[in-house]
Amino acid sequence: MSDYLAKPDPDDPKLTRTVAGIDHAGAAVSVPVVEERTLTLFLNAQEIVTLMTIGDHPAELAVGYLLNQNMIASAAEVSAVDVDVDLGVVVVRTAHETDFEAKTRKKIRTSGCAMGTMFGDVMERFEEIRLPNAEVRTSWLYALTKTINTTPSLYLKAGAIHGSVLCQRDRALLYMEDVGRHNAVDKVAGYMALHGLSGDDKIFYTTGRLTSEMVIKTVLMGIPILISRSGFTASGVELATRANLTLIGRARGRRFTALAGIERIVFDIAPDEAAEEPPGLRRKAAGDDW
């Protein structure tokens, strides 16, 4: 099923541009490339970070970033999100001063910058999360891959972009893209928080490698199952095992490898019954970041 709540808009003229160049034979070519803009994120009066982004869904990106960095604890803290697209600024406002701001005020009196302390706070929250029982059927996995690969996207149009998709059973719900893969994940997190979607019964599909950061973000979003076409890092596997996250990588066509939480996988379809990806719809490395 592909009745998305939100999905890419490859026809949005703000997101791509056509550029002239030459090819390997010296012939003139013109190719579509994705835009990349700066977006400076403020939490109330405090400047947090300048992100490079394609520019869509700035409110979701900002809230998701703050959540996944543990700078806010939940969307309930947020009283307003002000976006100025032309200036490339997004301001997330809270009714009360956040713990992060209080900590920053304290920290700068001692060693200058609070950025270094955040990692510890994120890991503390990570350790507290108990992911629910859930299942992922291989028939869902194959259906999701097919839906995602055939959904019109900036990836199919211009390449060189990451995608993250929130799924429920065999349905793709939210498909976000961005030049930075963490931005795509943060947009999904922000959308979930702002629209009250829970992670409990969801499956998260993403294009990037299954690193520690990707595992941490998925666990913070409360999603028990993470799927990627790409490979694994050792600490990604280690953290997934600790959090009891189901970690499925190298998912291409019929093939996949699962290195954590394998008890959630239900083999309800023989791999032979799943179609191989037709070459034209394979995510090729042509636009890939690997």
Add this chain to the structure above:
Amino acid sequence: MSDYLAKPDPDDPKLTRTVAGIDHAGAAVSVPVVEERTLTLFLNAQEIVTLMTIGDHPAELAVGYLLNQNMIASAAEVSAVDVDVDLGVVVVRTAHETDFEAKTRKKIRTSGCAMGTMFGDVMERFEEIRLPNAEVRTSWLYALTKTINTTPSLYLKAGAIHGSVLCQRDRALLYMEDVGRHNAVDKVAGYMALHGLSGDDKIFYTTGRLTSEMVIKTVLMGIPILISRSGFTASGVELATRANLTLIGRARGRRFTALAGIERIVFDIAPDEAAEEPPGLRRKAAGDDW
């Protein structure tokens, strides 16, 4: 030619680990995955950032990071680099307080964190750099691709890793890998700075997309030619055009696309004379990050 100054060591037991899991048929598999560790970087007494890295070449990574973030102006400022591998800490020491530290001290009195001001400083330096005349022959490009793809690497062993290679004519000089692509680039920058290698007559080959950040780092390294197997973003192309950087993307087998600085490309070999990549040596998306 492949007489590297430095290259991957896929047999280093600290860099990979074998993990047990299951495949798409439910059969037990064991697969090698790359390690990923935290490395906390200090500039003198100031904590700068915690990086996720495979852990090799920490001194080069630290110095390259500080250079590419414009936190130090040159390796000449560096008086010592202390690495504690077990603690995951690297301290770069300078004889005198750096401009960055002075600015940070000033900045924290006003708005809390100096991180937001760095981007402006980097761009100021970017605008001042004039890249030299240079050439890249298509015969070199095809030879380099072949050398790099056949060099034993963590990528070939375990996938899910980025690679950056400093080249001179048709010779690959330095091949650095890391889980984060910016780490791989920063290791090359640090090695160049610590060993007094100039960028003027070099070619930079990297695995990631040609984004604004990748273009900025290449220009800061003084390298006039940047090649990637991956695609482009609009601001990557725009910045490359402004800096007169030769930007070659989607370089696979015989094919490539050049979107900036095309006058440096010398077509000295017909694409038909270049061999296509044998399937087994193609950088597959299997371990790719795209």
